[in-house]
Amino acid sequence: MTSLGYINGRFVSLEELVLPIEERGHQFGDGVYEFFRVYEGNPFMLEEHLDRLYRSADLIRIDIAPDRDELRAIMDELISRSGLANGDIYLQVTRGMAPRNHAFPSVPSSLTMTIKPWRELAPAVREQGVQVLLHPDERWLNCHIKSLNLLPNLLAKQAAVEEGCFEAVLVRDGFVTEGSSSNAYLVKDGAIRTHPATNHILGGIARIAVRRIAEEQGIPFLEEAFGPEELLAADEAFLTSSGIELVPIAGVHGRGAIGSGRPGPVARAIHARYAELTRQR
Structure with missing residues (x-):
């Protein structure tokens, strides 16, 4: 069982350097995110979380490239590859990678995820x-x-x-x-x-x-x-x-x-x- 990451089609170690300098999430905070808690391999209230994710993205005019079925499939594979039946998934969508400019670029959005063991409360x-x-x-x-x-x-x-x-x-x-x-x-x-x-x-x-x-x-x-x-x-x-x-x-x-x-x-x-x-x- 291990923590694991995903970025734009690739599953990666969390130690791997993957974030481009000209990523708008890094430069501007230009993106949205969701947090999912996974219990026995199942993200709790998954559809409600996805509703909020897509609603947030719509409100700041980001088009999330994967559809809901594709996102579910990526999350399932992330959980499976990690071996973590119980874990925390953070998912982030940004406006993508482009030379720094306040105006929206015409580039694909960027998708990253991580899964880690639960942070347990005492x-x-x-x-x-x-x-x-x-x-x-x-x-x-x-x-x-x-x-x-x-x-x-x-x-x-x-x-x-x-x-x-x-x-x-x-x-x-x-x-x-x-x-x-x-x-x-x-x-x-x-x-x-x-x-x-x-x-x-x-x-x-x-x-x-x-x-x-x-x-x-x-x-x-x-x-x-x-x-x-x-x-x-x-x-x-x-x-x-x-x-x-x-x-x-x-x-x-x-x-x-x-x-x-x-x-x-x-x-x-x-x-x-x-x-x-x-x-x-």
């Missing part, structure tokens, strides 16, 4: 919950596009890390939008609340799963923005992404605990069902 993360840092949301206005331009996200995450926090929870115009690499939720009076899926957030695929599970379990799922004070007054709170699945929030750095300061029953129930769904395929 059991205490879910058992005890995590601390988060409130941070200004300084990103652009098209956060619904899963673009390669992640510098504001990186700076927010680093600010959180330097304060000993798991995640930065972003605040724009007095409302919590999402985490630097996750969606954010609170639970109040038995109902889940999260920011509406506008251009101010990236609608996560794990978020879709959480909504489906909530509906299945009869838990109200409300797309309603909330502020930091409402977050602090919540009964529970949690984060989701494809990589972390669901992680409870125990407290806000410098502001105190949320609820009991421990993972609550709604977060536990949602994640238990999520774990069943990912592992029963």
